[in-house]
Amino acid sequence: MKFDAVRTVLQDTPYMGVDEGWELYNFVLRERPARCLELGHAHGASSLYIAAALDELGQGHLDSVDLQTSADRVPNIESLFALAGLAHYLSIHREKNSYTWFLKNRIEQQTVAGVCQPCYDFCFIDGCKNWTIDGLAFFLVEKLLEQGAWILFDDYSWTHARHKHKTQNDGITVRSLGAEEIAQPHVEKIFQLLVMQHERFSNFVLQDRAWAWAQKTPDGRKALEVTTKTPLPARYSVRPRKQGISD
Numbered sequence: 001m002k003f004d005a006v007r008t009v010l011q012d013t014p015y016m017g018v019d020e021g022w023e024l025y026n027f028v029l030r031e032r033p034a035r036c037l038e039l040g041h042a043h044g045a046s047s048l049y050i051a052a053a054l055d056e057l058g059q060g061h062l063d064s065v066d067l068q069t070s071a072d073r074v075p076n077i078e079s080l081f082a083l084a085g086l087a088h089y090l091s092i093h094r095e096k097n098s099y100t101w102f103l104k105n106r107i108e109q110q111t112v113a114g115v116c117q118p119c120y121d122f123c124f125i126d127g128c129k130n131w132t133i134d135g136l137a138f139f140l141v142e143k144l145l146e147q148g149a150w151i152l153f154d155d156y157s158w159t160h161a162r163h164k165h166k167t168q169n170d171g172i173t174v175r176s177l178g179a180e181e182i183a184q185p186h187v188e189k190i191f192q193l194l195v196m197q198h199e200r201f202s203n204f205v206l207q208d209r210a211w212a213w214a215q216k217t218p219d220g221r222k223a224l225e226v227t228t229k230t231p232l233p234a235r236y237s238v239r240p241r242k243q244g245i246s247d
């Protein structure tokens with residue numbers, strides 16, 4: 001499915017901005033990750049960019065995980081994919097509590113003679129932005145990623161301090177967080193202290209202080225490349241940022 005057609009289906013659907021969609025869509029076309037995993041789909045906008053690019057490649061699959069409550073979103077991911085005619089590229093998984101439990105189950109399924117067999121070429125983490133949950137998710141996902149696979153974190157700079165209207169965030173009660181936990185961006189700390197220090201990862205890229213990429217290869221560049229996203233063609237330059245209540 002062409003990028004223009006994705007835009008027609010999505011219209012103003014939160015949360016992924018058109019500039020982010022352009023980056024993600026072109027990443028999939030370029031790197032051809034056949035087996036993709038997404039942690040946090042909300043309405044399914046980012047999922048649709050991934051699946052549309054897989055469709056252009058003529059192969060691939062996306063496992064996408066969220067909370068059970070995501071079924072109640074309007075539109076929900078089922079209706080978006082039905083509209084796009086791309087449901088055959090997608091498996092939807094919903095958990096009561098957290099995608100970390102989905103990852104536990106996947107590791108169990110992939111374990112043969114005590115060793116976890118990798119099964120993904122790409123993982124997009126766009127969920128709760130919390131040290132404990134997403135820090136664990138990183139180590140769990142690592143077990144499932146093939147050599148050469150990419151991982152992408154959204155919300156590198158996101159802090160509770162700058163989202164004071166939210167008293168809780170997907171299982172985390174803000175009142176129970178310490179002052180540092182409220183002030184510091186958790187994804188930045190996960191990326192700097194867990195991902196960049198991990199011996200199996202390299203080729204670190206930070207785009208617009210929002211998206212952080214790493215590749216599961218020990219042999220790449222260990223320094224962080226700070227850059228911006230690929231410029232968006234002029235005809236798409238409308239509403240580039242995420243919109244919506246739970247951003």
Ligand SMILES: C[S@@+](CC[C@H](N)C(=O)[O-])C[C@H]1O[C@@H](n2cnc3c(N)ncnc32)[C@H](O)[C@@H]1O
Pocket residue numbers: 014015016039040041042043044045046047065066067070095097098099100126127128129133170171246247
């Ligand atoms: C910003 S939205 C995702 C947006 C989507 N990737 C997009 O760009 O269109 C974050 C989503 O993560 C989900 N989420 C947050 N914490 C989660 C957790 N621990 N387990 C499962 N889903 C979670 C929320 O329910 C929410 O739908």
